[in-house]
Amino acid sequence: MATITTTTTLPPASYSLLTSSTSSHKLVTSRNSTASLGFPSSATKLYAKPLSISTGFVALTVRRKPRRNSLKVRAVAAPVEDVAGFDDMVSGTQRKYYMLGGKGGVGKTSCAASLAVKFANSGHPTLVVSTDPAHSLSDSFAQDLTGGALVPVEGPDSPLFALELNPELFREEFRAASQQSGGTGVKDFMDGMGLGMLAEQLGELKLGELLDSPPPGLDEAIAIAKVRFLTSEYDISWQVMQFLESPEYSMFTRIVFDTAPTGHTLRLLSLPDFLDASIGKILKLRQKIASATSAIKSVLGQEVPKLSAADKLEQLRERMVKVRELFRDTDSTEFVIVTIPTVMAVSESSRLRASLEKEKVPVKRLIVNQLLPPSASDCKFCAMKRKDQTRALDIIRSDPELSSLTLIQAPLVDMEIRGVPALRFLGDIVWK
Numbered sequence: 345m346a347t348i349t350t351t352t353t354l355p356p357a358s359y360s361l362l363t364s365s366t367s368s369h370k371l372v373t374s375r376n377s378t379a380s381l382g383f384p385s386s387a388t389k390l391y392a393k394p395l396s397i398s399t400g401f402v403a404l405t406v407r408r409k410p411r412r413n414s415l416k417v418r419a420v421a422a423p424v425e426d427v428a429g430f431d432d433m434v435s436g437t438q439r440k441y442y443m444l445g446g447k448g449g450v451g452k453t454s455c456a457a458s459l460a461v462k463f464a465n466s467g468h469p470t471l472v473v474s475t476d477p478a479h480s481l482s483d484s485f486a487q488d489l490t491g492g493a494l495v496p497v498e499g500p501d502s503p504l505f506a507l508e509l510n511p512e513l514f515r516e517e518f519r520a521a522s523q524q525s526g527g528t529g530v531k532d533f534m535d536g537m538g539l540g541m542l543a544e545q546l547g548e549l550k551l552g553e554l555l556d557s558p559p560p561g562l563d564e565a566i567a568i569a570k571v572r573f574l575t576s577e578y579d580i581s582w583q584v585m586q587f588l589e590s591p592e593y594s595m596f597t598r599i600v601f602d603t604a605p606t607g608h609t610l611r612l613l614s615l616p617d618f619l620d621a622s623i624g625k626i627l628k629l630r631q632k633i634a635s636a637t638s639a640i641k642s643v644l645g646q647e648v649p650k651l652s653a654a655d656k657l658e659q660l661r662e663r664m665v666k667v668r669e670l671f672r673d674t675d676s677t678e679f680v681i682v683t684i685p686t687v688m689a690v691s692e693s694s695r696l697r698a699s700l701e702k703e704k705v706p707v708k709r710l711i712v713n714q715l716l717p718p719s720a721s722d723c724k725f726c727a728m729k730r731k732d733q734t735r736a737l738d739i740i741r742s743d744p745e746l747s748s749l750t751l752i753q754a755p756l757v758d759m760e761i762r763g764v765p766a767l768r769f770l771g772d773i774v775w776k
C-alpha cells in the first residue's frame with residue numbers, strides 16, 4: 345500500500361471517504377495535522393451534522409467531533425499505475441495550460457476543478473478559468489467565484505485562484521471604442537462605402553449563417569458584418585489573451601481551463617484563423633477609406649475622425665494570432681477530452697478530436713468519466729448499464745481518433761462532487 349499524506353487542517357469535524365474492497369482508494373483522517381485548509385463557509389456547513397452514506401462503492405462518513413485540534417488527512421491508496429501521467433503533468437516550473445472540454449454534462453468542470461486542486465496541492469500556484477458562458481466553477485468549489493475577476497479558492501495547500509470570464513466584457517469595450525470615434529465604428533465603414541443598408545440587412549442574420557458561402561464580391565462587407573455581430577467566443581478569446589498578457593497572472597505555473605461544451609469551444613479554437621482573415625479584409629477596406637478620405641480632406645481641408653474601433657480590431661487581430669500560437673504549442677498546452685461511456689458521447693468525442701487535430705491543438709488524454717465501479721453483484725439495471733459502458737469502451741479502443749490517446753477511467757462516485765475535499769478525492773482517483 346502506498347501512503348500519500350496531504351497537508352490539511354479540518355474544522356472541528358472528522359471526515360472520511362472510504363471505498364469498499366473493490367476500489368483501490370481510501371481517504372481516512374486522523375489527528376496530527378500539518379498544514380492549513382481554510383474551509384469555505386458553505387463547505388463547513390456540509391460537516392455541521394453527522395452524515396453517513398454508504399453503498400457498494402463509496403462510503404462518505406462525516407462526524408462532528410468536540411475537539412478543536414487540527415486533523416491530519418491521510419489518503420491511503422493501493423499502488424497504482426501512472427495511468428493519467430500526472431507526474432509528467434506536474435513536473436517542471438514553466439507554465440503549462442490544460443484545457444478540459446467535451447459534451448455538456450460529462451464532468452468537464454469536476455475534472456478541471458479536481459486537476460486544479462491537485463496542481464495546487466502539488467505546490468503549483470494555479471489558476472482555473474471558466475470559458476463556459478454558463479459558469480459552474482462556483483457550484484463545483486461550493487464557493488462564490490463569480491465577478492469576472494481573480495478570486496482565491498479556499499482550501500488547497502498552494503494558491504489556487506479562479507476566474508469566471510465575463511462574456512459581455514469585450515462587447516462592452518468594443519461598443520465603447522465605437523462610441524469614442526463619434527459613431528458606430530464599423531457601421532461608419534459601411535456607410536462610408538455606401539453599404540449602410542447592407543449592414544442593416546446583415547444585422548438580421550446570425551453569425552453562423554454568415555459563415556456559410558458569403559455572396560461573391562461582398563467579402564469585405566460580410567467580414568465587417570461578422571465582426572460587428574460579435575459572439576461570446578470573441579469575448580472569451582479577447583479576455584483569455586488580455587489576462588495572459590497581464591503581469592498579475594505571471595505567478596501561475598499551471599492554468600486549467602474549464603471550457604464550454606464542444607460547439608462553443610470549437611468555435612473559440614477556430615476563431616483566430618477566421619478573425620485573421622476577416623479583420624485582414626476590414627483593415628484593407630479601412631486603408632481604402634483612409635486614402636479616399638485623405639483625398640477629400642485635401643480638397644475640403646477637414647479633419648478625418650480617428651476610427652478607434654478599427655484600432656481595437658487591429659489589436660484583436662494581434663491577440664488572435666497569439667491565442668492561436670498558444671492553443672497549438674505542444675510544449676505548454678494540452679486539450680484533455682472528457683467523455684462518458686455512451687455511444688453518443690464517444691461519437692462526439694471522436695469528432696472533437698478530429699476537429700482539434702484540424703486546428704492543430706495538441707491532445708494526449710481522454711477521460712472516460714462516470715464508469716460504473718466493479719461490483720460482485722449487479723442488479724439488472726446495473727448489469728445492462730455495465731454492458732452498454734463496456735461497448736462504449738470497446739468503441740473508444742477501436743476508434744481511429746481516440747484509440748491512440750491515453751485512456752483515463754474515472755468511476756461514477758455515489759455522492760455529488762462538490763467542494764474542495766470532494767474535488768481532492770476525485771482528483772486522487774482521476775489524476776494518477
Ligand SMILES: Nc1ncnc2c1ncn2[C@@H]1O[C@H](COP(=O)(O)OP(=O)(O)OP(=O)(O)O)[C@@H](O)[C@H]1O
Binds near residue numbers: 448451755758760
Ligand atoms: N465521476 C463522477 N461521479 C459522480 N458524479 C459526477 C462525476 N463527475 C461529475 N459528476 C456530477 O455530474 C454533474 C455534472 O458535472 P460537471 O458540472 O462537472 O459537468 P460539465 O461537463 O462541466 O457540465 P456542463 O457542460 O453543464 O458545464 C455534477 O453534478 C457532478 O457532481
